[in-house]
Amino acid sequence: MSIYDERINQLRVLMRDKNIDAYIVCTQDFHSSEYVGDYFKAREYLSGFTGSAGTLVITYNKAALWTDGRYYLQAEEQLSVSNIELMKMGQKNVDTIEEYLTKSFDDRIKQSSDVGHNSYNDLEELHNHQDKFIIGFDGRTVNNNFVQHLKSKIKLNISIYADEDLVEAVWKDRPLLSAKPVWELDFGYTGRMREEKLETLREEMKKTDSDICILASLDDIAWLLNLRGNDIQYNPVFLSYMIIGMNHAVLYANEVIFSDEIKEKLELAQITIKSYNDIYMDITKIDSNKNVLVDYNKVNYRLVHLIPSKCKIQNIQSPIMRMKAVKNSIECDNIRKAHLKDGIAVTKFMYWLKMNIGKIKITELSAAKKLEELRANQEGYIGASFAPIMAYGKHGAIVHYSATEESNVKLEKKGFLLSDTGGHYLEGTTDITRTYVLGELKNEEKTAFTLVLRGNLNLASARFKYGVTGANLDILARQPLWENGLDYNHGTGHGVGYVLNVHEGPNCIGWQIKSDRTNNTVLEEGMVTSNEPGFYLTDEFGIRHENLILCKMLSETEYGKFMGFETLTLVPFDLEGIDKTLLSNKEIDWLNKYHQYVYKMLAPYFEGEELKWLQMTTKII
Amino acid sequence: MSIYDERINQLRVLMRDKNIDAYIVCTQDFHSSEYVGDYFKAREYLSGFTGSAGTLVITYNKAALWTDGRYYLQAEEQLSVSNIELMKMGQKNVDTIEEYLTKSFDDRIKQSSDVGHNSYNDLEELHNHQDKFIIGFDGRTVNNNFVQHLKSKIKLNISIYADEDLVEAVWKDRPLLSAKPVWELDFGYTGRMREEKLETLREEMKKTDSDICILASLDDIAWLLNLRGNDIQYNPVFLSYMIIGMNHAVLYANEVIFSDEIKEKLELAQITIKSYNDIYMDITKIDSNKNVLVDYNKVNYRLVHLIPSKCKIQNIQSPIMRMKAVKNSIECDNIRKAHLKDGIAVTKFMYWLKMNIGKIKITELSAAKKLEELRANQEGYIGASFAPIMAYGKHGAIVHYSATEESNVKLEKKGFLLSDTGGHYLEGTTDITRTYVLGELKNEEKTAFTLVLRGNLNLASARFKYGVTGANLDILARQPLWENGLDYNHGTGHGVGYVLNVHEGPNCIGWQIKSDRTNNTVLEEGMVTSNEPGFYLTDEFGIRHENLILCKMLSETEYGKFMGFETLTLVPFDLEGIDKTLLSNKEIDWLNKYHQYVYKMLAPYFEGEELKWLQMTTKII
DSSP states (O other), rough: OHHHHHHHHHHHHHHHHHHOOOEEEEEEEETTSSSSGGOHHHHHHHOOOSSSSSSEESSOOOOOEEEEEEHHHOOOOHHHTTOOEEEEEEEETOOOOHHHHHHHHHOOOOOOOOHHHHHHHEEEHHTSSSSOEEEEEEEESOOOHHHOOOOHOOSOEEEEESSSOTHHHHHHTTTOOOHHHHHHHEEHHHOOOOOHHHHHHHHHHHHHSSSSEEOOOOHHHHHHHEEEEETTTTTTOOEEEEEESSEEEEEEEOOOGSSSHHHHHHHTEEEEEEEEEGGGHHHHOOOOOOEEEOTTTSOOOOHHHHSOOTTTEEOOOOHHHHHHHHOOHHHHHHHHHHHHHHHHHHHHHHHHHHBBTTTBBHHHHHHHHHHHHHTTTTTTTTEEESOOEEEEEGGGSSSSSSOOOTTOOOOSBBEEEEEEEEEETTTEOOOOOEEEEOOOOOHHHHHHHHHHHHHHHHHHTTTEEETOBBBHHHHHHHHHHHHHTOOOOSSEEEEOOOSOSSSSEEEESSSSSTTTTTGGGOOOOOOOEEEOOOOOETTTTTOOOOEEEEEEEEEEETTTTEEEEEOOOOOOOOGOOOOGGGSHHHHHHHHHHHHHHHHHHGGGOHHHHHHHHHHHHHHOO | OOHHHHHHHHHHHHHTTTTTTTHHHHHOTTTTOOSSGGGGGGHHHHOOOSSSSSEEEEEEEEEEEEEEEGGHHHHHHTTTSOEEEEEEEEEETTTOOHHHHHHHHHHHHHHHTHHHHHHHHHHHHHHHHSSSSEEEEEEGGOOHHHHHHHHHHOOSSEEESSSSOTHHHHHHTTOOOOOOEEEEHHHHHHOHHHHHHHHHHHHHHTTOOOOEEEEEEEHHHHHTTTTOOBBTTBBBBOSOEEEOOOEEEEEOGGGGGOOOHHHHHHHTEEEEEEEEHHHHHHGGSOTTOEEEEOOOSOOHHHHHHOOOTTTTEEEOHHHHHHHHBBOOHHHHHHHHHHHHHHHHHHHHHHHHHHHHTEEEEEOOHHHHHHHHHHTTSTTEEESSSSOOEEEGGGGGSTTTTOOOTTOEEEEEEEOBEEEEOOOOEETEEOOOOOEEEEEEOHHHHHHHHHHHHHHHHHHTTOOEEOOOOOOHHHHHHHHHTTTOOOOSOOOSSEEESSSSSSSSEEEEEEESTTSSGGGOOOOOOTTTTEOOOOEEEEETEEEEEEEEEEEEEEHHHEEEEEEEEOOOOOOOOOGGGGOOSSSOOOHHHHHHHHHHHHHHHGGGGGGGHHHHHHHTTTTOO
């Protein structure tokens, strides 16, 4: 028996103690963070599966793990040592978690009936519930929708036990919760004092008649307080919650992470620091005559359910989402500086790559290391904003590819290198994809490169009326591909935080109306969004061209306010990939103007051969 | 005192009898029809205002009428003889109906308080309700949303009295309900038997666990039964309701409108005919254990509220909306024939116009008459599908302009004639707008003509993935205008019925997400939608280019199903309006291909000078 089966059996003992029929272990932390710290890797501890997405379900006699197409192979291998069944999400005839649980409970009912009335009574006694099944999970690791979904899809009599993390007792050497020091982002970077932000938040609360606002999103809290941390990889945030009232607020976090200076400043802003876990007690003490603003998509299930039932709940999008998405003018000026630094680093990487390919040994990992070094040379560089994607050849077709020692390959003087990377600078966060031509290309590669580029240029040059959403604009990026029966299976753009999460709502660009209402978000002046159409031919190659674009008001006429985008990213598109005959005159103009601007901005930082190369690389076509 | 004030005073007597504090008279019939018969013109009878949109509100001491910008002038004039106040909807500082009623009720409370406690008691006795206000209206002329809106916006204690049409007793010489003969549309036109349609409907009902379906939309019923009538101007439908069960259905209508043959056929399909008004009694007798499918947007408030409260209601979009929107292959073949006939008529009109402008006296009305004659020459022509818009010069900028004897002007040999007209043929319904160049144009006119045309061509040539909605596509039509800070203040496209309403849901094209979910409708193969971008410069000119487009599946690749449009309308765009330098090569190609196709289709029906002219008019540019 593998250690994973042993660990699961230990958990089953606890399940029986508490009459829990099925226990679900999710991948999330308590804040729906994109990345999670080691403390939160309970699913990995129990199953051995290390992927970034997956859900483990344990019943008395079985265990199964759901994951998506990115992880089929990895999960197959990692689960092979245990009795955990792999459930390939999205494949036909694979049960959902709800279907699996329904069948499992149905089987139990049948078995009980089969073995006669007496035995049924035993079971009944054992569980102390008549055909009622208890599903357990740590309510801090899921949101309300998860639970509603379970309840609506499982047509049996079920109840939920979400008050306890059973893994805690099983996992003896569990890592501690991260508690890295918090640092302050100065006014020169944030452009707004925390007092001012709190005041704006309270005005938003008043608009919805709310007395109290609960925050659990780490980037919401970091933005509001002008503080940054280091508890989540790639996201400079710190583990915390907040309860904000009209005159006073409480920040729940490990006190050791704050310097005395920061503590004093928080006190001045009428913010008290209490222990990270205290919120679970304090939330139960909210006056029942209060109106509580809480975004069910952002605040975990257990917190939501601890709010006194007499409180009036305003379940609406956290006002901070929109507040932090709309960058102020100081942030915008900074972001331009960050993109200049990033543009220098990435363009120098492009030069290094073009000069050395076929001459020295370059691998996916060494290329990523080189780019990281070039970024680190820039003043104010903090670190990578997400796990770098440096994908050569057919690896480029794997949308979430991240090179490992095992997968790492040497770059040859042919085909594409798809490089999707980003950095945090004090002046803002970048996210850029370039597809570099390393040598000869097939015709279909050049065609696809050009079609994807057309989508990028058409979205970048869009002019639209105020009120437009990402769902209205998406077709501009996809039309060149759709005209040719091609497509990419991801959104066209996501919002980007300011020294925060590189994936930030609510703004996004995508054609399918999402249930979480985010692509109904009106694009406001000051929002930064990615523009990243792509094309992927499985086992052959992948192409993506990504710039960040800043939404701006361009003119107001009697027909309305008209908006457009400023492209922030300052790195040439690889001209060697372009089939000019496929571009319209308007597209050629736009590309030339972009390259002229990139040259103008970068040239002061280049000299000699490198400058000559830059000139060639941004030439008029 | 005008007759209108007298009529309103008569109504106030009834209001006092029934303790109704405010009575609302709407413009709708009992079926939310776009046009209403004379019987339903209660608002016109009481106010003298003849516009197609307006709501009259009567309190004990005041009366006010709300209408929109199209009717400000007309309403001002028509209301000048009475004491009815004009409320210009959409203008700043103009109260909504709800605000008006709130203030009116507030005043009553204040007055009562001012005159002392005794008087307040008198009022209380008079109304037999303590500060509770009763709002009355004919519940058959509004839908549930109207009532919900009233209740949510008026923050006072109100109740609704919707069971009676008070106007009935006041309006002595009220016209009778229309009762025109019903006729059958043969299988060769409909492509599906009514029995088959009923079966499909019942399958859709089963999917939502519904036992009974209530229908009140006249086009839904006409489509389902393959019957047409003549009770509503421009819409070949007949006054009726239906209650449909799993094995049997009841059609509520005036029996005299059915021939014996049709009655027999309905009987064969297990459909019983009962009196039009009987539904209001029968609906109360529905078994309380039944699940009732009823679309609150389509079935009037009174009917909805007569459904026994124990019935489980499925308030979803009527399944027939989608069924009739997706035209079957026989309908599609017919529709192409209808467009050929319409194309011949409209193109001959264009020839007549071009040859005679400046030579004989042509007015807006005489031009409309000429076009109607040319359509009537076509076999199978039934009549106009909506009130023709023949708008010369600055009239073109009035989006809903319809020439009257008073407004009628003579066409000069300059500027634009905007002609938006359509016909019903046995083979289908058409809707076409052309903007004809009558002589010299200003540069801005030519530019605007070309920009609007670009929008039309770009939407017509769109290729898109299955699942796309009108909200995703709209920008293709608007982008050329938006790029120049211009726009049009209406949707880009509406669904079109088959010998039914020319405005038919649920498909439509528009960028703003509507609350009634219609532009979230996925465009399905077989849907016919209009493609009609425009531009309007107030007091100067108007431009609109409208074709009908049929959604089709074009290819299926590993990236999905790809869709596009077939343009159905067969009439040249006026080349004299085009500034070719503004068109892209792709747009020029598309225009040339369209004109070649129009020529090929129409040429067999033209000869001599007319044919030569057609050749010139559709020439390659």
